[in-house]
Amino acid sequence: MTESELDIHRGATEIAEALCADVREGLSAEQKWLPSKWFYDAAGSRLFEDITALPEYYPTRAEREVLAREAAGIAKITGAHTLVELGSGSSEKTRLLLDGLREHGSLRTFVPLDVSEAALAEAVEAIQADYPGLDVRGVVGDFTEHLGLLPGEPPRLVAFLGGTIGNFLPADRGKFLRSVRDVLGAGEWFLLGTDLVKDPETLVRAYDDAAGVTAEFNRNVLRVVNEVLGADFDPDAFEHVAHWDAGNEWIEMRLRAPEAMRVSIPGAGLEVSFEAGEHIRTEISAKFRREGVTAELADAGFEVEHWWTDAGGRFGVSLARAMS
Numbered sequence: 001m002t003e004s005e006l007d008i009h010r011g012a013t014e015i016a017e018a019l020c021a022d023v024r025e026g027l028s029a030e031q032k033w034l035p036s037k038w039f040y041d042a043a044g045s046r047l048f049e050d051i052t053a054l055p056e057y058y059p060t061r062a063e064r065e066v067l068a069r070e071a072a073g074i075a076k077i078t079g080a081h082t083l084v085e086l087g088s089g090s091s092e093k094t095r096l097l098l099d100g101l102r103e104h105g106s107l108r109t110f111v112p113l114d115v116s117e118a119a120l121a122e123a124v125e126a127i128q129a130d131y132p133g134l135d136v137r138g139v140v141g142d143f144t145e146h147l148g149l150l151p152g153e154p155p156r157l158v159a160f161l162g163g164t165i166g167n168f169l170p171a172d173r174g175k176f177l178r179s180v181r182d183v184l185g186a187g188e189w190f191l192l193g194t195d196l197v198k199d200p201e202t203l204v205r206a207y208d209d210a211a212g213v214t215a216e217f218n219r220n221v222l223r224v225v226n227e228v229l230g231a232d233f234d235p236d237a238f239e240h241v242a243h244w245d246a247g248n249e250w251i252e253m254r255l256r257a258p259e260a261m262r263v264s265i266p267g268a269g270l271e272v273s274f275e276a277g278e279h280i281r282t283e284i285s286a287k288f289r290r291e292g293v294t295a296e297l298a299d300a301g302f303e304v305e306h307w308w309t310d311a312g313g314r315f316g317v318s319l320a321r322a323m324s
Contacts, residue, residue, distance in 0.1 A: 016267065018142070019228050023268045027280070032272075036167050036253075036283035037115055037142070038221045045119035047217040054213060056205040059163050062315035063193050064093050066308045067161075071100030074157075074319060075107075077306070078189045082109045082152030086160045093161055097191075098131060101157075109152045113139040156188050163195035163315070166250065166286035173286075177300035186324035190302055194288040194316045196309070200244040203287065207242035207251050215240030218253050221282050229267030237261070241279065253283040293318055 019038060026033040040048070052060035080101055085094050094112070101107035110127060114120040117140045124138040137151050158180060168176055180190055207214055219235035226233050238255040245252055257274035264271055293316060294304045302320035309316050 016228050019225065020268045023225060023229060023265060024270060027265070027268075027270060027272045031281065032274075032279065033281040034221050034225075036221075038224050039217060039282075040114075040116045040119070041220070041224050041227070042116060042118035044217060044220040044224070045116050047213060047220060050213050051209070051217060054209045054211065056209045057214075058202070058206060058312075059195050059315055060093070062310040062312065063161060063163070063317060064096070065310040066315065066317045067093055067096040070306075070308050070317070071096040072103065073100075074191065075100035075104035077319065078155065078157045079104070079106045080155050080157035080189065081106055082111060082154070082156040083107060084111045084113065084150055084152060084156055084158045086113050086158065087115075087162070087164050094159065095127075095130075097157075097159060098127070098134070102131070102134070107134065109135040109137060111137050111139060111150055111152050113141055113150065115140070115142055150183065154185055154188055156184065157191060158184065158189070159191040161191070161193040163193055163285065165192060166195060166288070167283060168286075169284065170286075174296065174299060177296060177302070181301040181322055184322040186322055188322045190297075190320045190322065192293070192297070192318045192320065194293050194318070195285070196314060196316050197249055197287040197289055198314060200246070203251055204242050204244055207253060207285065208240065212240075214242070214253075218255060218282055222255070225265065229265050231263060231265040231267070233263050234261075238280075245284075248284075248286070249288075250284045250286040252281055253285070254279040254281050288316065290316060 022035050022038070026035070051057050074097065083094070083097055083101060098107065098110060112120060112123060120138045120140055124136050128136050139150060165173060184190065218240045219238060222233040222235040222238065225231045237258065239258055241254040241256050243252045243254065257276065257278050259276045261274050262271060263274070290307060297304055297318065297320050301323050303323050304318045304320045306319040307316060
């Protein structure tokens with residue numbers, strides 16, 4: 001694949017500037033944090049694909065179960081000409097939707113959007129090879145910034161899968177859902193995957209696997225900061241923590257400094273000190289209840305027309321229509 005076959009709205013310069021801004025804000029805060037989107041360089045994307053195959057990590061299998069069962073019906077209901085996938089990664093689960101829409105006969109264009117150019121290029125090449133004649137238009141960008149630049153003719157079906165909506169804080173989640181609604185015309189469709197509240201032991205295991213793959217994924221955010229901003233983090237010196245916050249009903253992933261240390265980040269003009277035991281929050285992963293999902297989508301201008309779960313009731317998939 002050549003670069004010209006991707007619409008690139010976030011190149012190396014923009015990535016460095018955005019990461020610099022997030023590092024300055026997050027690591028200067030009293031409770032240090034970094035956004036989870038910075039896990040996903042090429043190495044991080046591969047690690048996440050490994051996570052989805054782990055025995056402890058049920059969300060991918062549960063969501064795939066729903067999509068395998070309902071994809072043909074989703075195609076019939078939506079009649080979508082364009083399928084847009086936000087945060088596409090490898091687009092593996094999306095193939096179920098592509099198959100359903102192609103069999104229905106409505107699909108013309110597939111638009112995967114991802115922040116990682118390398119991962120997206122690989123995914124687009126594979127889709128083009130496996131779906132000859134399909135117009136595949138990869139977009140390198142941030143789904144919190146570049147929704148208005150997405151190509152494709154209506155009716156469109158925007159898919160936001162994997163429970164990624166849970167990575168937003170509640171206020172930011174509402175803002176994001178409204179931004180999706182703003183780019184859709186009345187009657188167009190939004191397919192949302194949401195991990196559901198369940199027993200804490202199952203949840204924590206999903207984010208702290210026995211093989212340590214999630215721990216490596218978590219530390220990758222520090223490797224990205226090192227690579228892009230010239231920092232001198234020792235990622236292996238940080239301990240992986242997965243914590244269930246019952247009050248907020250979300251998992252927090254953190255990196256804990258086991259001893260006091262000082263880190264230089266030249267690209268951000270920062271020297272950051274850590275006390276022994278101090279944490280960087282790297283991700284929240286909110287878990288949902290059906291009534292909450294319906295209410296949040298309604299607040300953003302969507303009406304949920306269908307709700308499905310896997311057989312175990314672990315993961316919810318909602319199909320919502322943009323209201324006029």
